[in-house]
Amino acid sequence: MTTNKNARQFRWCSIALLTLGMCSGAVASSPSDPQCPSGNFAEFAQVFSSQPEIQKASIASSVQELRVVADGDKPKVVQRNIKALDATELNVLVPENAAASSLTIKVDLPNKLIVRDQAGKFLKVFVFKHGDCWVLDRVEDWSLENVSDVVSRTEKLLPGQRELRKGAWFDRLANHASPESGVYLYAAALDSYLAGAQEGSPQAALAAAGISLSGQAPRLDNSKIVDLLIAASKSIPDAGVTLANFYCDEGEYDDKQVCINPQLSMAALESAASRGSVDALSQLGEVYEVGTVAPADLPRAMACYQEVQKKDPESGTRGVDHLAAQGVVADNSIQCLKAGSFR
Incomplete structure (x- = not known):
């Protein structure tokens, strides 16, 4: 014993x-x-x-x-x-x-x-x-500090960019390492991205959330992932789509799972769409068509696909044609984004 x-x-x-x-x-x-x-x-x-x-x-x-x-x-x-x-x-x-x-x-x-x-x-x-x-x-x-020092001598970097690039390097270098060592390279990538996010880089914030959710790097607390995605979405509209999805599934990818927080998810989607995210507009169309996150509203779904059509004709036309085949008629008085509905 x-x-x-x-x-x-x-x-x-x-x-x-x-x-x-x-x-x-x-x-x-x-x-x-x-x-x-x-x-x-x-x-x-x-x-x-x-x-x-x-x-x-x-x-x-x-x-x-x-x-x-x-x-x-x-x-x-x-x-x-x-x-x-x-x-x-x-x-x-x-x-x-x-x-x-x-x-x-x-x-x-x-x-x-x-x-x-x-x-x-x-x-x-x-x-x-x-x-x-x-x-x-x-x-x-x-360690990548010496490499970063050499490269940085010829460049003027914005706050957080050095850490963002170093995180990307660690991520790629994991392919040259054994699986056992690669675990620590992914962890170092996450640490670098987090350092970049702390310095104000929205790209680093999005990368930190992404690599954590990928399962390659350690999993951050849900509250930390939300904070990172909110910070990223202020400058990167498409990050709002990732935030909206996370509000629904919290990183547990199960198609049968009911959206955990539909109100926050919809607010994030609408905010991203208002900032110019075509992906957010497309996903809003799907949401209103299917009715899982918000009540089904086919005319509003049509309005969302029409907005997508203006920016991405191929993708938007597929959505418009799909609803038209079901007998949905476009109504120009209906807007995809409800005034004042997003934050």
């Missing part, structure tokens, strides 16, 4: 808590091999992170290094094998150093240490392999 209890402790206790003395059961080095603290990776990682002498003894003779560098105005992934790993690469694994730089260290079983911040500025993955003991076999440096 004692062994199982200790195993549970190490499984759930993060390195950050260990360094603060909030977990008990620290592991002593093996008497037979003082340079191999444990065959259990979580236990080994605890000692490796805090003891430089163990670090020196636990590095493979040839380490694979992945690093992101600037290639003109975009990032490029460079990989190489190095014989001697610079000791400074491991400084961030020392808990005190990580804490001083606002970095978190996470044990990712079965064989990784993840070091990252919460602003999308720093991300390193340390990958180990096990033979006689654990050895550091691969270092992935996905």
Whole structure:
């Protein structure tokens, strides 16, 4: 029972808590091999992170290094094998150093240490392999600050644009990473988008909500997603359509689900349409035609499709013809948007 209890402790206790003395059961080095603290990776990682002498003894003779560098105005992934790993690469694994730089260290079983911040500025993955003991076999440096610095020297960016672009880079770089590392790249993309949204970028706000709802990055609280979409919709009319849909389904995509908040959904659609969103006008036509979010109103649906027709003839004509085939007659006295109905 004692062994199982200790195993549970190490499984759930993060390195950050260990360094603060909030977990008990620290592991002593093996008497037979003082340079191999444990065959259990979580236990080994605890000692490796805090003891430089163990670090020196636990590095493979040839380490694979992945690093992101600037290639003109975009990032490029460079990989190489190095014989001697610079000791400074491991400084961030020392808990005190990580804490001083606002970095978190996470044990990712079965064989990784993840070091990252919460602003999308720093991300390193340390990958180990096990033979006689654990050895550091691969270092992935996905940090993009240096690349952003190089590119930004030739550009004048609006507030939040640097973070928006960095988030997009992280998103694309996930395709060059292993699935395990890709999880953290998507999380870094979300962090970057959130930082950009905080600086006032509506595009970053929309991207943050989008990547969170996609399931690739961590899921934000519903209230946070609503705030992001509201902020984005003030400058990006089509974001109001996403907001309207979220009011209805809260990110749970089930065609049979009844709209959760039809009043807010309709207000968001009407507001987006009033700001020039053709998609919002088209969706209003569908809403009034089907009658699931608002009561069915075929003449008003026809009016919405006619408005779409003025801006997107092909799409609008399909809607108009579809209703006309059902005997709906256009009535020019009826408007798609009711005066004063949107906020």
